[in-house]
Amino acid sequence: MNTDQTSQRPLLSVRHLSAAYGRIEAISDIHLEIGQGQIVTVIGPNGAGKSTTLAALMGLLPIRGGECQVLFDGEDLAGRDIEQHVARGMALVPETRALFAQMSVQDNLVLGGFRLRGQSRAARQAALEEVYGLFPRLKERARQEAGTLSGGERQMLALGRALMGQPRLLMLDEPSLGLAPLIVRDIFRIIVQLRERGVSILLVEQNARAALKVADYAYVLELGRVAMQGPARELAHDPRVVEAYLGAAGRHQELLST
Ligand code: ATP
Secondary structure (H helix, E strand, O other), X not given: OOXXXXXXXXXXXXXXXXXXXXXXXXXXEEEEEEOOOOXXXXXXXXXXXXXXXXXXXXXOOOOOOOOOEEEEOOEEOOOOOHHHHHHHOEEEEOOOOOOOOOOEHHHHHHHHHHHHOOOOHHHHHHHHHHHHHHOHHHHHOOOOEHHHOOHHHHHXXXXXXXXXXXXXXXXXXXXXOOOOHHHHHHHHHHHHHHHHOOOEEEEEEOOHHHHHHHOOEEEEEEOOXXXXXXEHHHHOOOHHHHHHHOOHHHHHHHHHHO
16 A cells, blocks of 8 residues: 555555546556545646546446456445445546536535435534635635636635535545636645545646645556556656656746645
């Protein structure tokens, strides 16, 4: 396992994950692991298969091949539908940040808490207050229509909505995409806070520098395959990673993210 908590079994353990769009294979034979309370990042260029990996893990895309395993807390979810993934505590915040534009911020959050339906009103209220604690700006805008939020606020709402389901594993697809530097910093700060609260995180990012800074472990995806992996701190100094992902363009990204 890829942590120092070797005695614990990983929260997510994936073997032989492949998925295709029609006849075009987008990801091939991916293996990855996420330890309890870890931030694991998947970095890589455009089209490498990062979003596809998340979709396949979440049950949104059919998985190829009979040997695939998606063990979540020891239970194999390969081939199960998205509801079953959500019910067990997996949540995905997609890149598109799709929200119910005409509904208020608060109603969007309440809808995100549908996993909590069986719980008391007080428990649901507590979940809402916890999200507002992380994102005071959403509380200020509780009655505002979601469609009128800024890009950063939309990302916060998308994250907050996923958190309302009290996931054990939160999968984020490029949370920094298109956001101003200060907002990117806020979002990454919140990702770290979530880990401190025990939420495990799978973070897909093109902003490799920012992602490697917060992650415990990292995978580099290229052409649908895992090309490199290792502790994030080590990969951040690997000459191949530095050249391909943290070079001049990476430095520019760092300036934007700090
Ligand atoms: P980006 O960083 O640009 O979002 P990515 O690493 O997330 O890229 P994917 O979106 O997973 O990459 O795409 C992997 C490959 O699958 C690409 O070649 C892409 O063109 C292809 N692909 C993605 N979605 C579809 C689709 N719905 N139908 C057909 N091909 C697709």
